[in-house]
Amino acid sequence: xxxxxxxxxxxxxxxxxxxxxxxxxxxxxxxxxxxxxxxxxxxxxxxxxxxxxxxxxxxxxxxxxxxxxxxxxxxxxxxxxxxxxxxxxxxxxxxxxxxxxxxxxxxxxxxxxxxxxxxxxxxxxxxxxxxxxxxxxxxxxxxxxxxxxxxxxxxxxxxxxxxxxxxxxxxxxxxxxxxxxxxxxxxxxxxxxxxxxxxxxxxxxxxxxxxxxxxxxxxxxxxxxxxxxxxxxxxxxxxxxxxxxxxxxxxxxxxxxxxxxxxxxxxxxxxxxxxxxxxxxxxxxxxxxxxxxxxxxxxxxxxxxxxxxxxxxxxxxxxxxxxxxxxxxxxxxxxxxxxxxxxxxxxxxxxxxxxxxxxx
Ligand code: NAD
Ligand code: ZN
Numbered sequence: 001x002x003x004x005x006x007x008x009x010x011x012x013x014x015x016x017x018x019x020x021x022x023x024x025x026x027x028x029x030x031x032x033x034x035x036x037x038x039x040x041x042x043x044x045x046x047x048x049x050x051x052x053x054x055x056x057x058x059x060x061x062x063x064x065x066x067x068x069x070x071x072x073x074x075x076x077x078x079x080x081x082x083x084x085x086x087x088x089x090x091x092x093x094x095x096x097x098x099x100x101x102x103x104x105x106x107x108x109x110x111x112x113x114x115x116x117x118x119x120x121x122x123x124x125x126x127x128x129x130x131x132x133x134x135x136x137x138x139x140x141x142x143x144x145x146x147x148x149x150x151x152x153x154x155x156x157x158x159x160x161x162x163x164x165x166x167x168x169x170x171x172x173x174x175x176x177x178x179x180x181x182x183x184x185x186x187x188x189x190x191x192x193x194x195x196x197x198x199x200x201x202x203x204x205x206x207x208x209x210x211x212x213x214x215x216x217x218x219x220x221x222x223x224x225x226x227x228x229x230x231x232x233x234x235x236x237x238x239x240x241x242x243x244x245x246x247x248x249x250x251x252x253x254x255x256x257x258x259x260x261x262x263x264x265x266x267x268x269x270x271x272x273x274x275x276x277x278x279x280x281x282x283x284x285x286x287x288x289x290x291x292x293x294x295x296x297x298x299x300x301x302x303x304x305x306x307x308x309x310x311x312x313x314x315x316x317x318x319x320x321x322x323x324x325x326x327x328x329x330x331x332x333x334x335x336x337x338x339x340x341x342x343x344x345x346x347x348x349x350x351x352x353x354x355x356x357x358x359x360x
């Protein structure tokens with residue numbers, strides 16, 4: 001047996017208000033006056049003085065606001081990298097992503113592509129990155145994806161939606177300040193929070209499970225139950241705990257894999273542009289056959305928070321469109337192997353996936 005030797009986030013700061021320390025965290029990483037820090041910030045924070053006034057800017061540092069209607073594309077990353085190369089005489093001192101999974105993934109991908117030649121689509125896959133990234137920092141403002149801790153950055157390319165998975169992808173520094181999540185709208189809080197819940201279920205029910213993944217997965221699962229089903233937490237406690245659940249959920253899948261919901265959700269996202277959190281919810285709602293207990297609990301959570309998921313999104317699709325989604329889902333082989341075991345190909349068919357998609 002060959003075991004994988006995974007990198008982790010090198011430094012993490014946790015606490016309400018810890019974002020105030022960004023200045024001192026970055027100071028020692030500055031490479032010079034001409035090597036700026038580039039801050040990618042979710043454009044929901046444009047004009048939000050409470051947050052932006054604390055972004056420490058000097059010399060040629062720059063804030064770039066990122067719209068988040070759509071998930072990151074490889075072409076978008078290539079453009080952002082080109083913009084930096086054209087505008088500055090030196091490589092940046094660091095790239096900082098302040099936002100949800102979208103902005104954090106953009107920060108990771110840009111930091112990798114500044115030091116690796118060619119186009120980002122050529123690096124979608126596992127361990128194709130050869131050179132270390134620029135110093136990069138993740139500051140989540142919504143909790144659940146685990147993007148702050150993972151070794152991937154998920155991009156939609158011309159041919160597929162697939163991560164750049166590499167040892168250089170994880171952040172060098174993460175700032176976990178739960179207070180930054182206070183403005184998240186309720187529905188989005190639920191969708192992104194459920195991404196974490198689904199990570200736990202898929203990891204804990206998967207065939208790749210081991211004590212490493214289990215210990216993180218169980219903790220995250222327990223926190224999700226408390227956050228989404230109990231009535232005992234204050235809003236602040238709930239924010240603190242969801243931030244840690246996201247971290248643990250991400251750690252859990254680091255040493256295992258996700259499963260059926262993620263595979264199918266990638267199909268929805270690729271064809272219809274449905275975002276990760278809500279896509280997982282739409283799919284997971286129909287997976288009682290694979291995750292009976294997890295889906296029952298998910299339905300309880302959905303009801304408790306009065307969440308109405310879109311229905312019938314695939315009802316009008318043509319067969320060739322469904323085929324595209326089935327192809328995307330089935331191409332994610334490690335996810336199926338984790339969910340169904342080594343001989344997964346005998347357990348899941350195109351017909352089965354088509355039937356499931358048509359229910360959504
Ligand atoms: P997101 O980045 O799509 O953001 C969701 C919405 O929440 C946006 O409209 C954003 O503006 C808003 N928002 C964020 N913080 C806010 C705040 N504090 N106040 C008000 N609004 C706020 O959401 P997400 O669910 O965190 O990320 C999804 C993305 O993450 C997808 O692109 C997915 O592929 C990726 N992802 C990556 C990993 C990974 O390991 N790299 C894992 C899972 C998902
Ligand atoms: Zn996910």
